[in-house]
Amino acid sequence: MPTLVLVEIAATVGRMHGERRSARITQLVARWQTITFYDLDRALADTAADLARIHRLRGADAVYAAVAQQYGTTLVSRDREHLTRLAGIVPVLHPVAAITAFTIPPG
Secondary structure, three states, X not given: OEOHHHHHHHHHHHHHHOHHHXXXXXXXXXXXXXXXXXXXXXXXXHHHHHHHHHHOOOHHHHHHHHHHHXXXXXXXXXXXXXXXXXXXXXXXXXXXXXXXXXOOOXX
């Protein structure tokens, strides 16, 4: 995930639940060992800018798409623009579809 996700978590949780809870959750996510965070360097920013311009994405949405594209992974998103405008560019799954696709059957 781009490090931008930490800002978005802090902002969203802070607006909904206040500063204290926002800080706790943001710190918890930042320490989560199974998440790899990627800095928004110039190359990634250029890729995101291209995706934003060509596919008419919002800025932060383009950053998530650029990370998925650069690292060859699937973008999991509820955003309609991700799901429709990135078809054939970046693999994008709705969270429900991702849970189904990435769940290992028992046994």
